[in-house]
Amino acid sequence: KNEVEQSPQNLTAQEGEFITINCSYSVGISALHWLQQHPGGGIVSLFMLSSGKKKHGRLIATINIQEKHSSLHITASHPRDSAVYICASPGRYSGGGADGLTFGKGTHLIIQP
């Protein structure tokens, strides 16, 4: 079974700072997900990536398949970025089709103005 570890668990930063959240997993995967969860519980999928790097606005996600490690970066952070960021990977490596996800414990990010 895949183990997904995230760090840090909590992060408070000032507006404008560059944010990095790390994720490591134990089993080879087809794709890794980065998700954002707001206080009400709703989840937004930010990225799904299987190699290299993806960018969307101020968010950047990278993955190193060999090292089983991924990072989520936020540039020019803003108070509205405050949320829980979660990485998730398939629980089992099947090599084909979607699998149920194993989630990290999440990083509680607070951006102070």
Added chain:
Amino acid sequence: GAVVSQHPSWVICKSGTSVKIECRSLDFQATTMFWYRQFPKQSLMLMATSNEGSKATYEQGVEKDKFLINHASLTLSTLTVTSAHPEDSSFYICSATQIGGYEQYFGPGTRLTVT
């Protein structure tokens, strides 16, 4: 595109009653839907995988007779919590994948409180 809805968004029920939660893919066909739950201050956990037209696959420790899953069409899966108990109070969230895809699209979740 790729919108998933859940209904209801929150529900309060009495112990011993059953509650049905619907998960719909609004603008795509989903052969596979997943059901997750999240207890307060804990991670999301996979409960079951639901494939259209076949029986759901449950994760270890999830009672299939208590959490009934039906995926009768390519756009709808339902989760019924039978004989609910206060310990079933949780946030239930579904996700769906498009045919042949890996990306999961999440519903907004259903908060269940059992009194």
